[in-house]
Amino acid sequence: MTHVKVFDTTLRDGEQSAGVNLNKLEKIEIAKQLERFGVDIMEAGFPASSEGEFEAVRQIARTIKHVSVAGLARAVKSDIDTAWEALKDGVEPRLHIFLATSPIHMTYKLKKTPEEVLQTAVETVAYAKQKFHHIEWSAEDATRTDIDFLVKIVEAVIDAGATVINIPDTVGYTTPDEYGKLFRHLKENVPNIDKVTLSAHCHDDLGMAVANSIAAIENGATQVEGTINGIGERAGNASLEEIAVAMKIRQDVYPYTNGLNLKEIKRTSDMVSKLTGMMIPGNKAVVGRNAFAHESGIHQDGVLKEASTYEIITPEMVGVKSNSMVLGKHSGSHAFKEKVHELGYKFNDAKMKEAFMAFKQLTAKKKEVTDDDLFTILMETQVDSITIKKYQLEAFQVQYGSANLPTATVALTTPEGKRLEHAGTGQGSVEAIYNTLESLVHEEIHLEDYQLSSIGKGRDALAEVHVKMTVNGKETGGRGTAQDVLEASANAFLNAVNRVFVTQHVEEQSQAHV
Numbered sequence: 001m002t003h004v005k006v007f008d009t010t011l012r013d014g015e016q017s018a019g020v021n022l023n024k025l026e027k028i029e030i031a032k033q034l035e036r037f038g039v040d041i042m043e044a045g046f047p048a049s050s051e052g053e054f055e056a057v058r059q060i061a062r063t064i065k066h067v068s069v070a071g072l073a074r075a076v077k078s079d080i081d082t083a084w085e086a087l088k089d090g091v092e093p094r095l096h097i098f099l100a101t102s103p104i105h106m107t108y109k110l111k112k113t114p115e116e117v118l119q120t121a122v123e124t125v126a127y128a129k130q131k132f133h134h135i136e137w138s139a140e141d142a143t144r145t146d147i148d149f150l151v152k153i154v155e156a157v158i159d160a161g162a163t164v165i166n167i168p169d170t171v172g173y174t175t176p177d178e179y180g181k182l183f184r185h186l187k188e189n190v191p192n193i194d195k196v197t198l199s200a201h202c203h204d205d206l207g208m209a210v211a212n213s214i215a216a217i218e219n220g221a222t223q224v225e226g227t228i229n230g231i232g233e234r235a236g237n238a239s240l241e242e243i244a245v246a247m248k249i250r251q252d253v254y255p256y257t258n259g260l261n262l263k264e265i266k267r268t269s270d271m272v273s274k275l276t277g278m279m280i281p282g283n284k285a286v287v288g289r290n291a292f293a294h295e296s297g298i299h300q301d302g303v304l305k306e307a308s309t310y311e312i313i314t315p316e317m318v319g320v321k322s323n324s325m326v327l328g329k330h331s332g333s334h335a336f337k338e339k340v341h342e343l344g345y346k347f348n349d350a351k352m353k354e355a356f357m358a359f360k361q362l363t364a365k366k367k368e369v370t371d372d373d374l375f376t377i378l379m380e381t382q383v384d385s386i387t388i389k390k391y392q393l394e395a396f397q398v399q400y401g402s403a404n405l406p407t408a409t410v411a412l413t414t415p416e417g418k419r420l421e422h423a424g425t426g427q428g429s430v431e432a433i434y435n436t437l438e439s440l441v442h443e444e445i446h447l448e449d450y451q452l453s454s455i456g457k458g459r460d461a462l463a464e465v466h467v468k469m470t471v472n473g474k475e476t477g478g479r480g481t482a483q484d485v486l487e488a489s490a491n492a493f494l495n496a497v498n499r500v501f502v503t504q505h506v507e508e509q510s511q512a513h514v
């Protein structure tokens with residue numbers, strides 16, 4: 001059986017999704033989960049794009065011990081140098097360098113002739129080879145590239161030192177048959193192709209990213225790239241969890257192995273969705289809320305008699321557990337700690353105390369604390385930087401009546417520790433809270449998007465709110481969880497505001513260290 005390596009780019013291509021902006025702690029948290037999921041390579045970011053990005057990639061490279069961490073670079077020496085500085089402490093530093101090769105990109109974007117592009121590609125790979133042993137070279141927009149030019153440039157960059165050749169379908173234009181033939185052609189026509197790993201990287205503009213990726217594997221690719229939940233530029237990238245499960249379920253036609261632990265799919269998917277604020281459509285394959293729901297009577301009857309009648313994937317296979325109560329009001333710190341370890345978290349004493357307090361607060365209101373609830377608490381504790389002072393919601397009250405103008409009174413503490421209180425109105429309760437919070441924080445805020453969902457089922461389920469907004473012209477996003485919808489909304493608003501300050505703080509700190 002052929003082994004296929006999995007290259008995850010959730011933290012780079014996925015993070016390029018519109019409105020997604022992860023901070024360093026969130027990126028590290030996702031990186032650790034990707035390691036548990038068992039990816040072979042994770043692309044942690046684009047180090048030369050900003051100070052914050054550099055710092056995040058550097059921390060991930062230093063934290064992750066069992067996965068090769070990659071960083072993206074344009075075909076320019078300064079990007080390569082910056083990537084090396086960010087990655088050099090990792091267990092297996094890997095450069096991902098890209099250059100466009102299609103006539104459209106070369107003419108309009110790069111304003112270079114094919115000969116100039118070839119020369120730049122060779123020079124920059126040779127330059128990178130002085131530092132990196134593992135170099136992935138990507139022919140951006142490969143699927144709209146002249147095939148003979150692609151063969152020529154791929155051969156040249158392999159000679160210059162590339163160890164992986166990636167053939168991206170950058171604009172999601174290709175079809176399974178066409179993409180498969182492209183890989184076959186490269187296998188048969190690039191003389192030194194056997195020296196490298198061939199990699200597939202597909203976007204989903206025509207909804208064919210997963211099918212295209214699998215077609216590439218059937219035709220010689222031994223590495224596949226993608227993201228969790230398929231997040232990414234425009235319509236997104238190929239969903240890694242879909243590729244993995246398709247290969248598992250249809251092993252009869254896909255005789256390939258990989259190192260993924262499918263039982264980590266649910267948790268990885270949940271974490272990426274929560275931290276990026278990219279909701280998963282209910283009908284999404286493998287990870288959607290309805291992926292295992294059977295609605296019609298005939299289907300329900302069939303599943304009750306024999307699950308395989310309508311269920312080709314079992315929920316257990318991808319880590320979906322029945323949401324039974326795990327801990328309750330009477331659980332003590334010992335049981336809590338054990339559960340924290342069982343869920344894969346390692347906390348220091350301060351974080352453990354913080355998480356336990358959040359858990360206790362929840363049990364005061366919610367009778368049954370499920371795995372999903374606990375996972376949310378632990379993840380939030382992990383990504384919350386207690387060392388940075390932030391706006392904190394102290395208390396709020398809303399007066400709502402269908403015949404009255406909703407009024408909110410809110411008290412908060414500022415990052416400087418001052419307690420402020422104010423009252424304001426709005427057309428609805430959430431708007432009243434948001435208008436009041438805006439006047440309290442004294443920033444110019446525009447709300448772009450607001451989404452509400454529940455964690456788990458039942459009337460007492462936790463509410464989760466994601467917002468996208470601009471704070472003084474800077475795009476930011478926030479999330480808030482609480483049992484009450486209005487409290488979750490207020491938390492999400494303040495979380496978004498705080499993220500702007502945390503990002504500033506991280507940038508100031510890393511500048512101080514330069």
Ligand code: KIV
Pocket residue numbers: 013098138139140141168169170171201203
């Ligand atoms: O889709 C693409 O072409 C990319 C490159 C940077 C590899 O993401």
Ligand code: ZN
Pocket residue numbers: 013168170201203237
């Ligand atoms: Zn891409």
